[in-house]
Amino acid sequence: RSARAFVRGYQGKDVSKEPYKIAACIKHFAAYGAAEGGRDYNTVDMSEWMRREYYMPSYRAALEEGCEMVMTAFNTVDGIPATANRKLMRDLLRGEWGFDGVLISDWGAVKEMIPHGVAEDEKECARKAIEAGVDIEMMSPCYPHHLQELVEGGDVDIRLLDEGVMRILKLKRKLGLFENPHRYADSAVEREVLLSGEHRAAAHEAALKSCVLLQNEGKTLPLANVAKVALIGPFANSDDLLGPWSCMGKREEVVTLADGMRGIAGSSAVTAVGCGGAERLSDEELAAMLDAARSADVVVLALGEDSEMSGEAGCRSKLTLPGRQLELVR
Template structure:
């Protein structure tokens, strides 16, 4: 957990000096189906551990003085709720579970992040009890706002407001905007249902002007908590960006966190440490590949990555490793 908090702190610093104020993390969706594509983002299948990681991430991102510590960013816990339980592991698919299971296993991770002070919550794409989360009044008004006491910003996931149309619960962007606003979603990400139709919905009396006022107030409150009114370009500093982003210190931190994250089988046969006379076979098409940064490393430099074979040779020079990997 200390390593997770350290990782979040490093991530926050690199983001903050680059002019970012919010991170769409932590993702605390509990997942027990390895077929789900976003399992790589998760912290596992244990509800207790998931909650503890949620706390650690939020503390690392936000620190203890978010308004004045310009090396910190606001955390956004996601995806509310139960996104990791999509049927058959198919992304965006239906989530179908009892309320008891939802509350006992899936909600505690989000609640832990909120108790740690997370400033934002992101909606999930999936349905909860047959209703898309982004327009689910029970989930957001009753559970998140009333029961959990969250008065911060709720933001939709990418296009999730408009996606209530293919879900079949809204016939138009206008109806989708109405459903999301009634569910207390403050910010619509990517699509434009709010900007095109909120004024019209208010004029028709389908939503109250006070609802929009509340959403705006929550957003302004977050900006105030970040000190953006006093420092509109909070944190952005080209010199600090050049100094900290991918710095030796941060690379070393990433290496140490990665080492602590590795799970090894129990060394019952005393195989480790490896003996010098041992020969290692690195087998498969990925043995010499530098395409190892992962699906979300969109700004990573593949040319700087170290393949498994090269890395093994570098750190185990006393071992005999075949000069050419077997690509089968």
């Protein structure tokens, strides 16, 4: 249901006619969430039955809803990187499922065949990707550097290049980009819509609803009648609160927990003691935090991970609090 809903939301019923709709792209094909150890880009090793039973239905649902694009995964499937996997891309996706839309690599995934150990150089990466059916190489230069040479040297059938180009041209025509290459790229509308009051309110509501209160014993919260609060931990004064996927966010505009709490309770009510990051807590800082806790009515612990510890390619091997944070809790 969610895969279908995403496609409908991005594309509408007819992406060529409805305003402010874009071509949806399902990613990452395939079994990207099943990497060994939960580590992004790692090996995926499972039976075909398990893959088809648990992972493929959501991809298939998005395609049945009319999704225009598919993105290859970083990981291997059956020992072969997805971007070079002809069985996965040509036999299953294009052959069995009949997908004739645009297939794009993930960021730098074509060139990553080299560290995967299946290609010697960029030239071999380009050949294997085009043979697997990848139409667009994203953010690595193997296609522009080597496809012409491969075709002219007879190593790649020009029909493979032609079919990729044709799929891209068909999508551009469907999106109206030949008539208007900058379709909907309107700076006046951008100024009106981006960070508008309506959108800020929706984001605020989503943030509130995503908070999880595990237990509120004795009605500790809200802290309405507390005289003195000690806010301690790595994130007491930190502006690293946007997370790993906020490319347009500005840390200098972040309201820290300390500033936010003081804005509500007053400066004298909140003592905030932090440190230099999730894994950096010195003996002196720990002692200062404990001193602040002893002199307060309530302690609020500001714990967690630095932004680079999560998100794509930022996996950690243990789901514990980093550094000395657990020691602080104890």
